Amino acid sequence: MAVEQPAPPAAGVGSPGAPTPAADDGLGGGRGRVLRKVLGDAKGVVGIALLAVVVLGALLAPVLAPYGPTEVNFETPFQRPLTVGYLLGTDDLGRDVLSRILFGLRASLQVGLLAVGLAVVVGVPLGLVAGWWKGVDAVVSRVTDLLLAFPFLIIAVGLAAIGGASLGNAAIALGVAAIPTMVRVVRAETLRVRSRPFVDAARTMDASGPRILATHVLPNAGSAIIVQATIIMPTAVIGEALLSFLGLGIQPPTPSLGIMLSDAQQYLLRAPSAAVLPGLAIAVICLGFNLLGDALRDALDPLTVPARRRRRGKAAAR
Amino acid sequence: MAETRTRPERRTSEARRRWEGSGEPLLQIRGLAKHFPLQQGIVFKKTVGHVRAVDGVDLTVDRAETVGLVGESGCGKSTVSKLLVALERPTAGEILYKGEDVSQMRGSALKDYRREVQMIFQDPYSSLNPRMTAGDIVAEGWAVHPDVAPRKGRDKRIRDLLDRVGLNADYANRYPHQFSGGQRQRIGIARALAMSPELIVCDEPVSALDVSVQAQVMNLLEDLQTDLGLSYLFIAHDLSVVRHISHRVSVMYLGRIVETGTDADVYGHPSHPYTQALLSSVPVHEPALRGKGDRILLSGDVPSPANPPSGCRFRTRCWKAQDVCAEEDPQLRDRGQGHPSACHFAEDHQVVPTTDDLPG
Numbered sequence: 001m002a003v004e005q006p007a008p009p010a011a012g013v014g015s016p017g018a019p020t021p022a023a024d025d026g027l028g029g030g031r032g033r034v035l036r037k038v039l040g041d042a043k044g045v046v047g048i049a050l051l052a053v054v055v056l057g058a059l060l061a062p063v064l065a066p067y068g069p070t071e072v073n074f075e076t077p078f079q080r081p082l083t084v085g086y087l088l089g090t091d092d093l094g095r096d097v098l099s100r101i102l103f104g105l106r107a108s109l110q111v112g113l114l115a116v117g118l119a120v121v122v123g124v125p126l127g128l129v130a131g132w133w134k135g136v137d138a139v140v141s142r143v144t145d146l147l148l149a150f151p152f153l154i155i156a157v158g159l160a161a162i163g164g165a166s167l168g169n170a171a172i173a174l175g176v177a178a179i180p181t182m183v184r185v186v187r188a189e190t191l192r193v194r195s196r197p198f199v200d201a202a203r204t205m206d207a208s209g210p211r212i213l214a215t216h217v218l219p220n221a222g223s224a225i226i227v228q229a230t231i232i233m234p235t236a237v238i239g240e241a242l243l244s245f246l247g248l249g250i251q252p253p254t255p256s257l258g259i260m261l262s263d264a265q266q267y268l269l270r271a272p273s274a275a276v277l278p279g280l281a282i283a284v285i286c287l288g289f290n291l292l293g294d295a296l297r298d299a300l301d302p303l304t305v306p307a308r309r310r311r312r313g314k315a316a317a318r
Numbered sequence: 319m320a321e322t323r324t325r326p327e328r329r330t331s332e333a334r335r336r337w338e339g340s341g342e343p344l345l346q347i348r349g350l351a352k353h354f355p356l357q358q359g360i361v362f363k364k365t366v367g368h369v370r371a372v373d374g375v376d377l378t379v380d381r382a383e384t385v386g387l388v389g390e391s392g393c394g395k396s397t398v399s400k401l402l403v404a405l406e407r408p409t410a411g412e413i414l415y416k417g418e419d420v421s422q423m424r425g426s427a428l429k430d431y432r433r434e435v436q437m438i439f440q441d442p443y444s445s446l447n448p449r450m451t452a453g454d455i456v457a458e459g460w461a462v463h464p465d466v467a468p469r470k471g472r473d474k475r476i477r478d479l480l481d482r483v484g485l486n487a488d489y490a491n492r493y494p495h496q497f498s499g500g501q502r503q504r505i506g507i508a509r510a511l512a513m514s515p516e517l518i519v520c521d522e523p524v525s526a527l528d529v530s531v532q533a534q535v536m537n538l539l540e541d542l543q544t545d546l547g548l549s550y551l552f553i554a555h556d557l558s559v560v561r562h563i564s565h566r567v568s569v570m571y572l573g574r575i576v577e578t579g580t581d582a583d584v585y586g587h588p589s590h591p592y593t594q595a596l597l598s599s600v601p602v603h604e605p606a607l608r609g610k611g612d613r614i615l616l617s618g619d620v621p622s623p624a625n626p627p628s629g630c631r632f633r634t635r636c637w638k639a640q641d642v643c644a645e646e647d648p649q650l651r652d653r654g655q656g657h658p659s660a661c662h663f664a665e666d667h668q669v670v671p672t673t674d675d676l677p678g
Contacts, residue, residue, distance in 0.1 A: 197445040201506075204403040205459040205513065206432035215458070219449040302449060302493040 037299035044295030050288030054281075058105040065099035070253040078271045091260075091274045092267055100255040101281050107256035108237050108285060111171045111249075115236035116229050118175025123182025124225060128213045130183065131190025141187070144180045152177030152239075153246075160248045167256075170249035174239045178232040185228045189221035223297040230293030234286030241282065257282050331427070337417025344549055345379040345402075345517060349411035351573075352397050356624060369624045371397040373573035374411070376650070377551070379517065382543065384550040386564030386581070388557055388596070392620060394573040395553045396440075399521040402551065403437045404428065415517075433463050436510035440522040442502035446494040453490030456480065456508045466514055479508040484538060500531035507538065517549045524559060536563055557600050561585050569593045572631045573623055575650055579657030589655040589664040592632045598669040612669060630661070638663045 038044035057064065066087075067073075073094035081089040081097075088097040130140035156173035163169050193199065193216060202212050241258025243249035250256040252263075257278040264275035353368035372394040379385045389395050400406045402413060404420055413420040415431060423431055439445035446455055453476045460467045467475050477487035483504040494502055503523060510518050520539070524532040540563060542548055554560050560567060561581050568578040569592065577590040588594045595614040602608050616635045621627050627634050633643040642662055650660040 197439050197441060198447040200405060201437065201439060201445055201509065202458065203405060204432060204435075204437050205462055206429045207458075207462050211462070215450075215461075216447055220447070222449075300449075303495050 034296075034299045038292075038295045041295045041298060043291045044299070047288050047291030047293075047295055050284055051292060054105055054109065054285055054288060057102050058109050061099075061102035061106060065096070065102045067096040067099045069095070069100050069103035069255045071095060071099070078267070078274075080271075081273050081277075088277055089271065089273050091264065091271065097260075097274055097277055100260055101257070101278055104255040104257040104260055104278060105281060105285075107167055107250050107254070108240055108258070108282065111167060111174065111240040111256075112233050112236045112285065112289075114168070114171035115174040115178060115239075116232050118172065119178035119182045119232050120225070120229060122175075123179045124186050124218075126179075127183045127186025128190050128217060128221075131187040131217070132194065132209050132213055137187070140183065144183045147176070148180040153248075156243055156248050165248050165251055167250050170240055170243045171236070173243070173248075174236040177239070178236065182225075182228055182232070185224050186221055189224045190217050193217045193220045219300075222300050226293050226297045226300070230290050233289040233293075234282075237282055237285055331418060333417040333419075337414075340417070342417065343378040343380040344383075344416065345377070345551070346414040347375060347377040347398075347402075347411070348414070350375040350377075350398070350401060350408055350413060351410040352394075352401055352406060353409045367624050369622075370573050370626060371623055372401065372408075373623075373626070375570070375573070375575055377568060377575070377578075379549050379551055381516075381549055382547045383566070384543065384552055384564045386560035386567040387551060387553045387570055388555060388560050388567060389570030390555060390596075390620065392623070393570045394623070395555075395570055396521055398570075399437065399519045399551070399553055402519050403435060404432065429463070433459070433466065433513045434516045435519065436513050436515040436517075437519045437521060438503070438506050438510055438523040441526055442499050442506055443494075443526075445506055446502055448494055451491050451493055452480065452485070452497070452505050455494070455505055456490075456512050458509065459513045463513065467512070475512075479512055480505075482511065482542075483508045484534075498531075499527050500535060503527060503531075503535055504538065507535075507542070511542065511546075515548065517551065520550055520552045520554075522554050523552075525554060525556060532559065539563065557585075557597060569596065572620060572626055574631055574660065576632065576661070577657070577659045578650065583657040585670065586668065587656060587666040588669060589653075589657070589659040589666050590632075590661045591636050591638055591663075593659075594667055594669045600670065602670070614669065632661075 038048070061069075066085075073090070075094065076086070076090055077092050077094040079086045079090040079094075081087065083089060086096055086098070088101065090096055091100070126140050126144075130137040152173060155176055156170065159169040159173050160166075190213070194212075199212055199216055202216060207215075237257070240249055240256060241261055244256050244258035245262035250259060252259055260278040261275055261282075264271070264278070268275055350372055351370070351374055352372040353370050355365045356367040356369060357363045358366050375394075375398060377385065377387070377398075387395055387398065397406065401408050402420075404423070408421055415435065418427065418431075420428075420431060450458070453473075456476050456479050457467075457472060460472065473490075476490050480487045480490060485501060485504050485508070489497070494505065497505065503526075506523075523539070524535050527535060536559065539550065543550065550563070552560060552563055564581050566579065567581050567584040568575045569584065569590065570576070571592050577584060577588065577593045579587075584593060585597065588597050591614075595616050598612060598614040614637075618635050621631070621634055628644050629646055630636070630639070630643040630648050633639040636643070638661075640662075646662070648660045648662045650658045652658050653661075653664045655664050655666045
């Protein structure tokens with residue numbers, strides 16, 4: 001079934017109406033299909049490009065950064081961007097903004113990915129189980145309600161009090177805060193899918209609950225999970241900024257985009273670029289994940305036709 | 319496909335061994351009932367009544383036989399099918415498959431039953447997972463019953479099955495939305511066939527299809543029966559469809575069987591007033607015969623199955639109803655008309671005109 005089809009000829013697949021038995025028309029199965037569809041979609045390409053820049057910047061920060069992230073130079077504070085030696089200028093302590101953003105990306109990405117990972121790893125199984133087994137649902141849903149009624153700042157303060165303010169604790173607090181919504185989304189999707197006749201068909205073949213959840217419910221809930229994850233990601237990145245601002249997250253002088261933002265507020269009028277640039281970096285991260293999530297959701301849905309093919313079809317019709 | 323059955327024989331139970339010697343039908347349903355509780359209250363639920371969806375149904379299906387089950391919407395046909403494939407547990411009565419009661423089955427016995435008895439669903443759109451390819455859908459059951467198809471030849475088997483149901487075998491990589499309704503229903507049939515079943519429950523398998531496609535799917539089902547010796551319980555509300563495919567027909571009204579017999583009995587000599595009314599509503603396709611038959615128009619609605627009428631359930635809409643009908647529940651038995659009918663005043667009354675009625 002999963003036989004890999006050869007790559008489609010560049011302009012070979014013509015009239016969309018003709019029944020071409022080959023699966024390489026971008027509509028068939030095959031494991032490379034999702035990747036091909038993402039890459040055939042402008043959203044996907046831009047999203048991947050943005051994230052590639054961010055991830056590479058974070059990974060190669062020690063190589064790329066012209067200065068150390070905590071290197072202070074009191075002789076050159078408040079340099080404008082594009083100053084010789086300081087591409088993006090300096091802050092109030094004369095620290096290079098570019099270097100700090102590159103290192104700050106690391107913290108922000110780590111917090112974001114950890115929070116999303118926690119929400120997915122805990123939230124998805126709980127949602128599936130709650131949607132399938134009524135008895136479990138009563139417990140899981142009440143705990144979810146409880147968690148939802150609990151301001152996440154209190155969780156963050158509590159964790160900071162117990163384990164000290166750190167990147168890991170900030171990520172856990174943000175992830176825990178995101179779990180209830182993930183559980184609810186997945187539970188609702190499970191309830192929706194389980195009432196469909198193809199689930200009955202699987203049950204008449206004696207498929208077990210876990211098997212049906214894995215083969216039928218999870219794939220059909222996939223797009224909702226991806227959408228939810230792409231919502232959590234930017235929330236977590238911004239949440240990290242908030243926690244760091246309050247002193248509950250990463251501790252200065254270690255740079256994070258959130259700390260840079262909050263530091264720069266004190267001299268916003270004098271050096272706006274020190275605040276705008278880290279903000280821009282956060283925006284790029286969020287935009288990248290949103291676009292990629294969008295493209296991934298479309299690609300996982302067999303009902304959508306790859307964007308490039310759609311255009312070609314229209315051109316042929318004309 | 320029958321020859322590729324490589325399944326090792328399960329330890330045969332006492333009941334099944336007795337059945338094998340007795341020559342009794344493949345499937346016997348006795349006094350089957352399903353009552354759904356009507357509940358009130360949010361936290362403390364209180365049962366205020368029961369919907370008697372199925373209320374004492376007897377049916378038999380023999381090997382390589384098609385039994386039609388007809389009735390209007392809401393009469394309990396689909397509940398019967400759900401009970402049969404063990405999606406619901408019956409409130410009362412028994413379903414004997416090869417001599418064993420399905421509601422008592424557990425574990426491996428139930429697993430075997432759920433291989434041997436398959437279902438074809440009404441809606442070819444929602445009964446296929448939109449995220450699975452046709453090939454994966456057909457192969458789905460083999461994950462649960464790996465001994466039906468050896469792992470090695472599965473790709474070939476999928477192609478054979480798709481070919482068998484009249485689909486291009488190269489379409490195995492396509493998704494359901496790329497098929498038409500009739501093609502989707504063929505995928506559903508292939509999914510059922512993949513389990514090498516003995517009995518297939520067809521829950522209105524053609525009612526969602528165009529008339530021309532209906533005929534194709536019906537012919538396919540008939541061919542499969544001839545080749546593989548399948549038994550069908552064919553549930554439908556379309557009388558002509560049921561007549562075309564069935565060897566025996568049972569007519570259902572409000573959770574009960576009101577008349578049963580061979581297709582010639584029920585269609586040619588209907589004796590229950592409900593059957594007569596039902597048959598008289600079928601459009602006559604022979605122009606010369608139009609207007610020859612009596613059209614029986616029933617007044618009123620089907621009573622609520624939560625509160626069915628006393629005695630005969632059809633009496634509220636029956637033109638023959640008398641006092642006895644409200645007091646005594648008519649048994650399903652032969653009252654001299656040649657086949658069982660659940661009416662105190664059953665009599666043969668031909669309602670569908672035939673060409674014999676034409677002068678000359």
